[in-house]
Amino acid sequence: xxxxxxxxxxxxxxxxxxxxxxxxxxxxxxxxxxxxxxxxxxxxxxxxxxxxxxxxxxxxxxxxxxxxxxxxxxxxxxxxxxxxxxxxxxxxxxxxxxxxxxxxxxxxxxxxxxxxxxxxxxxxxxxxxxxxxxxxxxxxxxxxxxxxxxxxxxxxxxxxxxxxxxxxxxxxxxxxxxxxxxxxxxxxxxxxxxxxxxxxxxxxxxxxxxxxxxxxxxxxxxxxxxxxxxxxxxxxxxxxxxxxxxxxxxxxxxxxxxxxxxxxxxxxxxxxxxxxxxxxxxxxxxxxxxxxxxxxxxxxxxxxxxxxxxxxxxxxxxxxxxxxxxxxxxxxxxxxxxxxxxxxxxxxxxxxxxxxxxxxxxxxxxxxxxxxxxxxxxxxxxxxxxxxxxxxxxxxxxxxxxxxxxxxxxxxxxxxxxxxxxxxxxxxxxxxx
Numbered sequence: 001x002x003x004x005x006x007x008x009x010x011x012x013x014x015x016x017x018x019x020x021x022x023x024x025x026x027x028x029x030x031x032x033x034x035x036x037x038x039x040x041x042x043x044x045x046x047x048x049x050x051x052x053x054x055x056x057x058x059x060x061x062x063x064x065x066x067x068x069x070x071x072x073x074x075x076x077x078x079x080x081x082x083x084x085x086x087x088x089x090x091x092x093x094x095x096x097x098x099x100x101x102x103x104x105x106x107x108x109x110x111x112x113x114x115x116x117x118x119x120x121x122x123x124x125x126x127x128x129x130x131x132x133x134x135x136x137x138x139x140x141x142x143x144x145x146x147x148x149x150x151x152x153x154x155x156x157x158x159x160x161x162x163x164x165x166x167x168x169x170x171x172x173x174x175x176x177x178x179x180x181x182x183x184x185x186x187x188x189x190x191x192x193x194x195x196x197x198x199x200x201x202x203x204x205x206x207x208x209x210x211x212x213x214x215x216x217x218x219x220x221x222x223x224x225x226x227x228x229x230x231x232x233x234x235x236x237x238x239x240x241x242x243x244x245x246x247x248x249x250x251x252x253x254x255x256x257x258x259x260x261x262x263x264x265x266x267x268x269x270x271x272x273x274x275x276x277x278x279x280x281x282x283x284x285x286x287x288x289x290x291x292x293x294x295x296x297x298x299x300x301x302x303x304x305x306x307x308x309x310x311x312x313x314x315x316x317x318x319x320x321x322x323x324x325x326x327x328x329x330x331x332x333x334x335x336x337x338x339x340x341x342x343x344x345x346x347x348x349x350x351x352x353x354x355x356x357x358x359x360x361x362x363x364x365x366x367x368x369x370x371x372x373x374x375x376x377x378x379x380x381x382x383x384x385x386x387x388x389x390x391x392x393x394x395x396x397x398x399x400x401x402x403x404x405x406x407x408x409x410x411x412x413x414x415x416x417x418x419x420x421x422x423x424x425x426x427x428x429x430x431x432x433x
Contacts, residue, residue, distance in 0.1 A: 016136050016205050017145055023201030024129075025152050027087070030194025032160020034094065036278065037168065037187035038115070039261040040271050041101065044179055045108060053258045053384025058112050059119040064374035066123035071131075073124065079132040080207055086125035087199040093117050094192035102185035126369070135207040154289055154342070157282025164190075165275020180271060232367055237355060240414050242371060245348075247406050248311070249372045254379030255318075255399040263321065263330060263392060273327045280331035281338040288342020303351050304419035308407050310340045315403030322393030351419075 012018075038059075042052045074082050097114050100106040137145045164187050171183030232238045264274035317337050324330045352364060386395060410416050 014137060016208075019201045019204045020132070020136055021148060021152060023198035023205075024149060025156065026194045026201070027198035028153055028156035029160045029163070030191035030198075032156055032278075032282075033164040033167070033187040033194075034118075034191045036161050036164040036271065036275055037184050037191075039257075040168065040180065040274060041106070041184050042111065043261060043265060044181075044184075045106070045111070048384075049258055049262055049387040050381075050384035051108070052261065053254065053380040053382070055111060055115050056257055056380040057378070059115040060373060060376055060380070062116055062120040063123045063126070064370060066120060067126060067370060067373060070124035071127035074127045074131055078207065079128040079135060080202065080205065082124055083128040083132060084199055084202055086121045086128065087195045087202065089121050090118065090125075091192050091195040091199070093121070094188050094195065098185045098188035098192060101181055101188060104181065132207075136205060138208075150289065151286070154282065154286035158279050158286055161275040161278035161282060163275070165272040165279075168271035168275075183271065228364065228367065232364060235355075237419050238364065240410075240416050241419070242367065244406070244410050244414070244416060245368070246371050246375055248403065249375040250379050250382075251402050251406070252318075252379070252399055253372065253376040254381075254383030255395060257376070258380050258383040259322075259387065259392060259395055259399075260334075262387065263324075264327075266392065267325060267330065268327050276327050277330050277334055281334040281341075284335040284338025284340075285342035285345070286338075287335075288339040288344075289346050290342075291339070292343050292346035302418055302420050303347060304416040305411075307344060307347060308411050308417060310344050312404055312407040314340050314344075315400045315407065318400030318403065319397045321400075322391070322396035 039052055039056070042055050043049075046052075070082075093114055097106070097111075100110060133145055133149070167190070168180050168183030168187055171180075171186050232242060260277055261274055264271075264277050267273060268276075314337050317333055317340075321330060321333055324333070352368060355364075383395070390398075
């Protein structure tokens, strides 16, 4: 306990970490402004959930396709340099989007183009941001630093949507423009300024001396990627879990990203309602992560059984979302869903770090991220298409029922329920090799 307190004090006195954390907080809060403003902009321009789904897909697809390339570039260059370039690029892109919305020149093709460019930029910023910490803090402080950054991220999920929804709601419309145009423009402008500010703080971070990375050729990069894919396929515990998470990403992520904004428009017809719903989910996630930190041993007889139980309860809570008629009701449901999801996130990340050998951990985590980044766009587009023919209550009830069914099938047939916290390689009873 004394050593942990000493490490925490040392981390709080580390100027490099403080500059990095301050920039991360500003940038992450700014990101939430765009995550609220972009779907609201599309709904106000078109009123079509399918278009909203395709815009979100256009943002996510380049991120999924190029994230492995982004990781390779980060390995060959300074993560700080790559991250700085993406911050400058996003400042320009979001500033342009703010100007287009405010002046009434934001057309759907331009929104698609800017969404694609923003998604492409994040394909490089994600691996750069996730790999910079070992270059900033001492090895003995790495765990505390990563924990602090995860807390900052979850805090931004809570306060960012509330601030964004409030800003859009109170700012009104530009003269002669569409509803909420002025507020939307200010939200995008805030995110642009947040990127510029975080670039300023990042410039003050001095990286610790690191051994120069080996300059491998392109062929060896793809060989390394293939090696990681083979490992994850041959390791039965990872194969089962990745297949399960892929099913969840396909059937659940779309309703979360597409149907929730439509729900907010139905029950509140206000960006503030959307901010409350998304903020409640973020607050729940933060509470769930805090609970996991306070009670790390809280589980059923195994990691797999605990995960399936929590996801099953999430499915049950998802089902009544389409029946609510007040923002506070949706906020309570999403708060509970977020809290259970926060516990799941911590358990999944911890299990993956224990399950994969250190030499393959980076590629294992990259594949985990790729699953959600690659499948989520398809889920968003599918949800938008479904919402042309079915009502919100049917969509949420169907998605929740489907999640419960996936949990049941996985529990009965995959052996996932027997996966332990620290699995031995290949040890998943009931699965084929």
